[in-house]
Amino acid sequence: MTELLNVLLLLFLIVCAIGVAYIRDLLSAVILFSAFGLIMALIWQQLSAPDVAMVEAALGTGVAALLMIAAISKTRREE
Amino acid sequence: MAEKTVVAIQIIIVLFPIIMAPVIMYSNRISDKLRNGLSVLTAAFTFVLTMTLYPFIKNGGVVQHSLFEIIPNLEISIRLDLLSFSLASLASFVWLLATPYSLAYMSKEHACGRYYPVLIFTLGSCQGIFFAGDLFSLFVFFELMSIIAYILVIHEQTEEALKAGYKYLVMTIIGGLALFFGMIIIFELGGTVSLGVGPIIQEESVLGLVAFICFLIGFGMKAGMFPLHVWLPDAHPVAPSPASALLSGIMLKTGAYGLIRVVFFVYSFQLLHAFDWDDILAVLAVITILLGSAVALTQTDIKRRLAYSSISQMGYVLLGLSIFNTNAITGAIFHIFSHAFMKSALFLAAGSIIWKTGKRNIADLRGIGHQMPITMGCFALAALSMIGIPPLSGFLSKWTLALGALDVGMPGFVLVLLISSLLNALYYLPIIIPAFFELPGELTIKHHGDVHHEPRIKIEEAAPLMLLAIVLLASCTLFFGLTPNNIAYGLSRLTAAFLLGGGGL
Amino acid sequence: MEMLSRLIHNYFYLAAIILFVIGMHTMLTHSNMVKKVIAMNIMDTSVFLLFVAIGYVRGGKPPIIDGIGETLYVNPLPGALILTGIVVAVSISAYALSLIIKIQRAYGTVDCDEICQIRGDE
Amino acid sequence: MALAEHLPALIVITPLSCAFMAPLLYRRHALASGYMVLLSLLITLVMSALLLLKVNREGPLSYQMGNWSPPWGIEYLADPLRLYMLVVVIAVSLWVFFYALKDLEHELRREVIGWYYTLYLLLVASMAAMTMTNDLFNLFVLMEICAISSCAIITIKQDRECLEAGFKYLILSAMGTGCYLLGIAMLYMVTGHLNFEYLQNELSTAVAIYPLNVFTAAALFIVAFGTKAALFPLHVWLPDAHASAPSPSSAMLSGLVIKIYAFSLFLILYQVFPRSLLDSLPLSEIVLWLAALGVMFGSIYAMMQKDLKKMLAYSSIGQIAIIFMGIGLDQRLALVGGLYHIAVHAVTKGMLFMAAGAIIYATGVRKISDLAGIGRAMPLVLAAFTIGSASMIGIPGTGGLISKWYLALGALEIGRSLFVLVVLSSSLLNAIYYLPIVINAFMSEEDFAHKVNEVPKMLQLALVIGMIFIVVAGVFPRPLILLLGEAVANFF
Incomplete structure (x- = not known):
């Protein structure tokens, strides 16, 4: 059961990554990237690394996405 | 003389001009007279010091002294033997004459503040080449001299000079790299590059051959060997005349000197002979002789013609070197001497003419013998010596060379010498004969209707200092040809025997 | 075939490598700088995933000692390393983003191709 | 002495702690802040030299950070080879900073100079740590610090070229570190270790079971360090970055930063991968051929440049390739040559960039064609440039000859004369x-057309120090060569 969940999550990850590559709207890309980060945090939880998961959720997803949105707001939205 | 004293004297001979160069450069700011005086003084002092080594050499002394080690097995060392003394004394002598000549010649030129230090520095590095005790120090001084001489080549700073200089520089660096490659192969094969340990390479190997070819390229380049001579006819004529005299008279010889060192001290000449590597040298030498002479014929600029002639004359030295017997080697070394005198005299004479009249084109030199009889007389003497007219030194060297060629049963080489002498005659006589037996071009035109009237041509010789140098050099060609037991010939004989006898090792 | 089955068995590794390649590809081919930074993060995170997956022991518990005497923990070292890694990655992207804002001010665009064009015109 | 035991940590901590004090002090006392940085670098240099002496006397010293013993803790290893690199790093940074003190006033806005000091010291500290660390992951962290700080000393100038070049550098260097981290993961997967020594022990057995992992890791390492050190064809970021940066930064980046990565790759190849693996894989062969291409292409690109600093930057690509060649030839003498070239080129290229900086400082000229006749206006600066060029070419009496000599000797020793030719042709191209x-600068007929301001004494002094070093490296290389020869002997 957990194996299946893991595989699903990983597939999600890959879809998100490809989505980031293809979406031309940068804001959507950042949002997809946050989703990617959160799924990653979930996977790490699955892999019994809760500490890493927490840091990823907070820093890798939260702070990084915030910074990116700030950058986009100062530059432009579409690629 | 103790060995320590000899080493000390050698170091002074090399370092003194090198140290004096910046001093002269600085003295330029104080006064021109001081600068000139210092330059001549340095040249003279170097000559005197070099000559003090003569007694030591006459007693058959050989010095090989290591100064300090740069990296393991690679050291800077000093060597004195017959060969180095011959070349060093020759170089300092020609410098001694060329420096005072420069004083007069350069009075019309710009940037003397740069010229004299460089001239003196080159003297030091030249002596360094001859006194080097290992290939590495030889290489160091060789590169030093070549690169510094660049400043002499481009002295005029015309478009043409800069172009010739660039060619010279690139070729020099290619040559330097070839030397480096050859040297490193020798180091790899033999574990040392010292000249004092006897032939380093005694077995045949591909790398050994590669190294030999590299040395041929590196030293041959400087000696103007075909097909690496291309820089020479451009670079020598554009330099100021005293510098051309030194470039042709002495610096070409450093290449020949390097080859002699390589042939006898790095390789065993028996090895070269056994595997016919010497044939490469012989073939190149023959081509060099014939090509140099043939192209010289087509030149209309007097200095360019002299430069091509240098190429063919250096071919004699290489040819003599490729035949391993006493006569041929003696001839080669004596030709180094006689060519130095002849060619320096020719270049200095040509320089005087250019200095006085501004004429460079051979066609314009008609009747110049009336205007400058002494200069042109010396020119004629040196040119006849080049051709090989009997009582002159050029004859003696060619004769000895020919004897050497016959000794090994190579009459073909004698034929080459004869053809080249003929060619020499073909391109020198058209300068000399019109100079004395025709009237100057502008006078002929003016008086063409009035042939009986012999126009008076005012004798206008160049400055006395210039004349002195030319006359001394020209009389040298006469003196060394007339008296076969002279010092130069004696040294050549001794050196040849010394080299063939294993270099006193 | 054997290799394929091994890859499928280690599906975490496989996914991590796929993500790494996607990230790197996006980073190098897209000309928009913000996109490059996002892709850089994806690339880094995928390597972290690989690291954590290496440390994972099937059925292992998080390495928290609570006194009950668990016997099977996952390897804690990769987790500790990755914490450092995440912080470094975030600081790099923060720095990159600040550069992007400066570049926007200097060139009026954050697209590498356009910048090349501008510089070519100069 | 207790303090002596902690020297490896102190060497890193001293610049690190000063890094954070410098900008604070700068606000109060600009001059004092600069001298404090200088002093801290001097102290670090003295400590490094002391450590080198100590290690030379007593043998390698292993230092455990925070007393955590390996394989878990981070180990710093001080052996003669690493300390040689350390001393080079600190000495060159001190020397470049000496130059930077005055030059920066000219190139940067006053407010940011304090921050420049911070970045500079961070860079020095990270490089110093990189030479000594014996732990792959620690190396990764240090590489990132090094990347950020070196990128920041490029972009601190904040003009358009710098920003763009800095971003390009950052992205490619992120790619490099990404590859490196993946490589670590591969090795960690099969060995469970990050410490060099433990890895080497484990790898000799692990390679038989998981060959693919180890091979991939090796390939990734070459890509990673190749990118960071601008090994051809991964050099694309270098010319812009090194050419547009402020001159002291260029000197640091070209002089040291790319070399530290080459050195790290060397350490990983020789200290992490077991000898048997190195013999069975064509790793060194790949490095060797890339290096040979880099030597040629770097020089050819350099020839085509019109901008002085850009030309110097391209020439760095050729020169770093010479160092890689020493590593790739996989022969003791060649390795000595390559390692010696690290020091020689660090000073030579540093000095050339300083000379270029001084020219820009005094005249504002950047184009090569505008330099005609400048030799008479600024003799000392151009003398330095001449000596630097001579060392690049490998003219006798300069350090460049010695490193080429050993490289060529090593290549001949294993019968690869082709690479001797490559080394020689690089000399020719240079x-x-x-x-x-040089010739145009001194010989050109026309007088120098631009206005020449006076070059500050500090800048001139820095150039003189560089010249002296290059000549000393060419004439008295013996002790260093012997040290290096001994240090690399146990790799073969």
Whole structure:
């Protein structure tokens, strides 16, 4: 059961990554990237690394996405 | 003389001009007279010091002294033997004459503040080449001299000079790299590059051959060997005349000197002979002789013609070197001497003419013998010596060379010498004969209707200092040809025997 | 075939490598700088995933000692390393983003191709 | 002495702690802040030299950070080889900073100079740590610090070229570190270790079971360090970055930063991968051929440049390739040559960039064609440039000759004369593009057309120090060569 969940999550990850590559709207890309980060945090939880998961959720997803949105707001939205 | 004293004297001979160069450069700011005086003084002092080594050499002394080690097995060392003394004394002598000549010649030129230090520095590095005790120090001084001489080549700073200089520089660096490659192969094969340990390479190997070819390229380049001579006819004529005299008279010889060192001290000449590597040298030498002479014929600029002639004359030295017997080697070394005198005299004479009249084109030199009889007389003497007219030194060297060629049963080489002498005659006589037996071009035109009237041509010789140098050099060609037991010939004989006898090792 | 089955068995590794390649590809081919930074993060995170997956022991518990005497923990070292890694990655992207804002001010665009064009015109 | 035991940590901590004090002090006392940085670098240099002496006397010293013993803790290893690199790093940084003190006033806005000091010291600290660390992951962290700080000393100038070049550098260097981290993961997967020594022990057995992992890791390492050190064809970021940066940064980046990565790759190849693996894989062969290409292409690109600093930057690509060649030839003498070239080129290229900086400082001229006749206006600066060029070409009496000598000797020893030719042709190519500059500068007929301001004494002094070093490296290389020869002997 957990194996299946893991595989699903990983597939999600890959879809998100490809989505980031293809979406031309940068804001959507950042949002997809946050989703990617959160799924990653979930996977790490699955892999019994809760500490890493927490840091990823907070820093890798939260702070990084915030910074990116700030950058986009100062530059432009579409690629 | 103790060995320590000899080493000390050698170091002074090399370092003194090198140290004096910046001093002269600085003295330029104080006064021109001081600068000139210092330059001549340095040249003279170097000559005197070099000559003090003569007694030591006459007693058959050989010095090989290591100064300090740069990296393991690679050291800077000093060597004195017959060969180095011959070349060093020759170089300092020609410098001694060329420096005072420069004083007069350069009075019309710009940037003397740069010229004299460089001239003196080159003297030091030249002596360094001859006194080097290992290939590495030889290489160091060789590169030093070549690169510094660049400043002499481009002295005029015309478009043409800069172009010739660039060619010279690139070729020099290619040559330097070839030397480096050859040297490193020798180091790899033999574990040392010292000249004092006897032939380093005694077995045949591909790398050994590669190294030999590299040395041929590196030293041959400087000696103007075909097909690496291309820089020479451009670079020598554009330099100021005293510098051309030194470039042709002495610096070409450093290449020949390097080859002699390589042939006898790095390789065993028996090895070269056994595997016919010497044939490469012989073939190149023959081509060099014939090509140099043939192209010289087509030149209309007097200095360019002299430069091509240098190429063919250096071919004699290489040819003599490729035949391993006493006569041929003696001839080669004596030709180094006689060519130095002849060619320096020719270049200095040509320089005087250019200095006085501004004429460079051979066609314009008609009747110049009336205007400058002494200069042109010396020119004629040196040119006849080049051709090989009997009582002159050029004859003696060619004769000895020919004897050497016959000794090994190579009459073909004698034929080459004869053809080249003929060619020499073909391109020198058209300068000399019109100079004395025709009237100057502008006078002929003016008086063409009035042939009986012999126009008076005012004798206008160049400055006395210039004349002195030319006359001394020209009389040298006469003196060394007339008296076969002279010092130069004696040294050549001794050196040849010394080299063939294993270099006193 | 054997290799394929091994890859499928280690599906975490496989996914991590796929993500790494996607990230790197996006980073190098897209000309928009913000996109490059996002892709850089994806690339880094995928390597972290690989690291954590290496440390994972099937059925292992998080390495928290609570006194009950668990016997099977996952390897804690990769987790500790990755914490450092995440912080470094975030600081790099923060720095990159600040550069992007400066570049926007200097060139009026954050697209590498356009910048090349501008510089070519100069 | 208790303090002596902690020297490896102190060497890193001293610049690190000063890094954070410098900008604070700068606000109060600009001058004092600069001298404090200088002093801290001097102290670090003295400590490094002391450590080198101690290690030379007593043998390698292993230092455990925070007393955590390996394989878990981070180990710093001080052996003669690493300390040689350390001393080079600190000495060159001190020397470049000496130059930077005055030059920066000219190139940067006053407010940011304090921050420049911070970045500079961070860079030095990270490089110093990189030479000594014996732990792959620690190396990764240090590489990132090094990347950020070196990128920041490029972009601190904040003009358009710098920003763009800095971003390009950052992205490619992120790619490099990404590859490196993946490589670590591969090795960690099969060995469970990050410590060099433990890895080497484990790898000799692990390679038989998981060959693919180890091979991939090796390939990734070459890509990673190749990118960071601008090994051809991964050099694309270098010319812009090094050319547009402020001159002291260029000197640091070209002089040290790319070399530290080459050195790290060397350490990983020789200290992490077991000898048997190195013999069975064509790793060194790949490095060797890339290096050979880099030597040629770097020089050819350099020839085509019109901007002085850009030309110097391209020439760095050729020169770093020479160092890689020493590593790739996989022969003791060649390795000595390559390692010696690290020091020689660090000073030479540093000095050339300083000379270029001084020219820009005094005249504002950047184009090569505008330099005609400048030699008479600024003799000392151009003398330094000449000596630097001579060392690049490998003219006798300069350090460049010695490193080429050993490289060529090593290549001949294993019968690869082709690479001797590559080394020699690099000399020739260098000559073709360096010499015309020098010649034009001194010989050109026309007077220098631009206004020349006076070059500050500090800048001149820095150039003189560089010249002296290059000549000393060419004439008295013996002790260093012997040290290196001994240090690399146990790799073969």
